């Protein structure tokens with residue numbers, strides 16, 4: 107809706123003056139909320155938009171002629187820009203540990219711990235009467251010892267950093283042997299051969315993709331070998347005619363040869379997940395018992411904590427990691443360490459974990475509960491001629507490359523539209539809600555996997571808003 111006038115120059119005179127805009131009472135009110143300079147900058151932007159329109163289309167936007175319309179436009183723009191980019195969303199994608207949606211949601215204990223260290227000074231590296239300067243990882247060390255039996259630990263920014271530091275500190279300029287079946291690529295440019303090069307190690311590949319034997323490792327050991335590394339194939343699975351060498355056998359070999367046995371475990375489950383109906387994952391404590399010297403794993407995969415990389419194991423080797431210059435570059439901040447400490451503390455009562463860790467609560471939720479949720483939702487959602495909503499069985503992935511073979515039975519609300527453009531439009535509307543709902547479009551249906559829902563009442567209200575808004579848009583288009 108624009109007003110077309112033949113003489114564009116005359117149009118510029120219709121633009122309101124900044125000084126008069128700043129005197130409008132509502133604009134003064136907005137300045138009190140958002141700050142005067144910021145409001146003025148937004149008005150400048152709006153006036154520039156209008157000038158561009160005059161220049162390109164020889165017309166004036168209608169809102170320019172009415173002070174109330176300018177105020178409304180300004181307020182909308184201020185609200186839009188005030189929305190945090192890292193706002194909360196509802197993850198109904200069917201992937202619980204979604205890397206692009208921030209992986210683990212944290213326990214209340216972790217949230218409280220982070221809040222405290224954000225607000226007040228804490229003895230992060232301070233001598234509290236023990237006669238020596240403390241170390242930031244020591245807050246985690248005791249707990250790790252208790253939970254895994256490890257003599258020591260080193261905490262860094264993520265597991266990729268943990269693997270890099272482990273290799274750089276234990277095998278600089280030396281050879282590290284890895285099975286060809288374990289040359290993993292994790293999303294986002296983490297590839298074992300590249301990390302090896304960055305750490306200054308020489309990768310020695312042994313065996314074949316499907317089969318590697320102890321004799322393969324044995325034959326590859328030279329005077330220049332510093333370590334054998336096992337890499338957990340966390341995001342794929344090799345099946346059929348296969349052979350891998352387990353940690354116990356490798357540990358005996360490494361011990362006899364005087365080299366280190368390292369393990370990149372990926373997702374570190376610190377408790378047997380089968381007690382919650384999930385597949386059991388290899389655990390760091392078992393690896394250490396089997397004789398692995400150092401094990402690395404992520405804090406925000408199956409552990410359910412903050413993004414971090416934990417290396418646990420032999421004290422002498424951990425000391426090398428702690429004194430390596432890369433450690434200073436890769437170390438964690440106090441918020442991460444506080445969240446990690448609080449999360450690890452929960453593992454003292456593993457049976458309580460599903461009540462404490464939102465990630466486990468979701469993964470362990472029975473399908474019957476999800477079905478009840480779906481029925482409750484569908485009975486309360488608006489019925490329209492545009493969207494047909496049904497309850498469908500679906501599968502949830504754990505995500506983050508954890509347990510790629512395991513799909514959990516789940517229940518989705520499945521929305522069908524008259525055509526794909528209407529479906530895309532609904533998907534877009536749901537992503538623009540005050541708390542966006544992220545689903546997944548598959549075979550011309552929008553799937554909302556209810557395993558990702560934290561609060562059914564909130565979801566019901568938001569869905570209702572989204573559907574009503576979409577229907578209104580479709581009706582005005584007709």
Ligand SMILES: *Cc1c(COP(=O)(O)O)cnc(C)c1O
Nearest residue numbers: 264265266338340371372373404
């Ligand atoms: C996930 C994973 C990594 C990378 O861990 P981040 O914490 O994402 O950096 C490395 N190795 C394995 C085996 C993994 O599963």
